[in-house]
Amino acid sequence: MIILFNEEVKVILDSNKHVTIKNFKELKSINDDYILVDNYLLIGSLLKITILDESYIEVYGKITEIKIVD
Structure with a gap:
């Protein structure tokens, strides 16, 4: 398990x-190949998202990389 923190x-x-x-x-931004949340870019394929509430989501699929972008 990997945990990343950025402020909150x-x-x-x-x-x-x-x-x-x-x-x-x-x-x-959301599409099949990437999801951009705040300054985190999740890259992969067949990505799906479940919104649990206004500040809590789950992402499923083949995640190949997580980048921190400006």
């Missing part, structure tokens, strides 16, 4: 190619 945002990647993002402010 918490990104958790578990071994099942499942990412949980808590306390995010803005879901900026």
